[in-house]
Amino acid sequence: MSGSYPSFTPFLLASPLIRNAPKALTEQICRHAMATMHRQHKAVFERVAERESFALLIAPTDLDLKFYLKIDPEHPELRPVTNQTPEPVAARIFGPLPALLELLQGKSDGDALFFSRTLRIEGRTDLVVALRNALDGEEIDLRSAVSNSFGIANPVARLMLGLAETLYKQLQHDMNRTAATLTSSIEKRLGGLEKRASQQTEALARLEKSVQRSSRRTQYSPAVSAKDDFALPDHK
């Protein structure tokens, strides 16, 4: 995945902020998120790690940050990792953060995201499938989980989250329009090239067929064959 481009989502714009955030803060947020998840949805960990504990690398393609996720019934772990300290993991999951969050909440179909190549998986597919199935079996509501973390400030947090979501959607809309504007001329040119390539492929196929037909006529012509096989020797 090293050569692939980052996903064009609003999280990409926030990358410099996230990248330069104090490591201790990111680690604390990850610890809190995992503790909340473990407390509220323990069944996920029990179901998925029924046979073995394992670790995954979660790599949002719109962030300059990857996460180490350890699935263990009693001691699960989520923490940011840097490229300098790769750790052994059973599988790696790549995809834009919004898609990963929707998948976590069961709002998107994992298979559909995978078929469309929004998500990519490397390593132990069975463990990723098991985790997906276990998560899908729970009712996970991120907005509630986050706002509840603010205790008595819950209503304020909920309001702020609502505003952030609206802003996010507007930003995504604007980014899509910008991307469409930037790529439209290239897409037109590509479309033209594809059309010409397709026409030339068809012409080539027609030519190939015509050569094959003509070659068959030459090789297997009954007249020639009869003459070769049955004509009497010429004694002249």
Next chain:
Amino acid sequence: MELVCPAGTPASLHAAVDAGADVVYCGFRDATNARNFPGLNFSRDELRNAVEHAHKHDVHVYLACNTYPQAGIEHIWHAAIDDAVAIGVDAIILADIGLLRYARDRHPDARLHLSVQASASNEEAIKFYHREFAVRRVVLPRVLSLEEIAYLNSRIPVETEVFAFGGMCVMAEGRCSLSSYATGESPNMNGVCSPAAHVRYEERDDMTVSRLGDFTINIYDQDEKVGYPTLCKGRFRAMDKSGYLFEEPTSLDVTGMLPELAKAGVAALKIEGRQRGKAYISQVVSAFRASLDRIAEGKLAEQTSLNTLSEGQSDTTGAYRRGWQ
């Protein structure tokens, strides 16, 4: 027509009920059903709660016990049948004649359906299952045309259920050994086709390689949709040409022919996909519910736009309309 919907987890069952299913079918968390994937399926307690929830909403629950028991451990399948009856499911879907006999003898009041895994596709076969095991419904294999289904329905004393949406099989249901050849595990015996433990995806430059066991099943260019690597949907090279030799990765969708299926006497429509998430189930079941309701009101059903959910992200009417003939 009854809308029969899949559920791999209790949350999916709730989603199917909310979306308008008439029936939800599911399986126990073991090799007794043909979707034995990791993290999927129901414990006994989960099924008990699921049945209670479904019945509260006037929705029925069927239990799929449709793999073939392995010699010496038949008791696992027998326990599944006994527990399903005790929990109060509305029908048990079976394929193996030994299990059908067991269910008929031990639970004469249980409603038995014949799984597609039994591959009963002609009048005599279906009559045999009805006569010997009191089967009340047969799930027809995906090899039959609409005309053949209509003919069968005029000749057999049982209801028919047909597949309406979802992944396609190579049409050798209950008899296919491709997965077993590649991995040692098959849908017929172990309840899983191409088990995920044998599946690998590798990124090579801009290409994605899918592998099943020791076999490369496909190499996808950057702009191609990816599929799950089953041997039947592999892209192979033969006689200097590469292509899908057995079957293309495409999904069934019969929304456009629902009135014709009703006219052919079909009693129930089955949506495939117990291995899929609740988002898939919500969208597909809602779309089919809306179509069936429109037809019930005497209106035409609109073609669904569900192909973003399907493998290969394209759809077909399969053998119902044999466009290739």
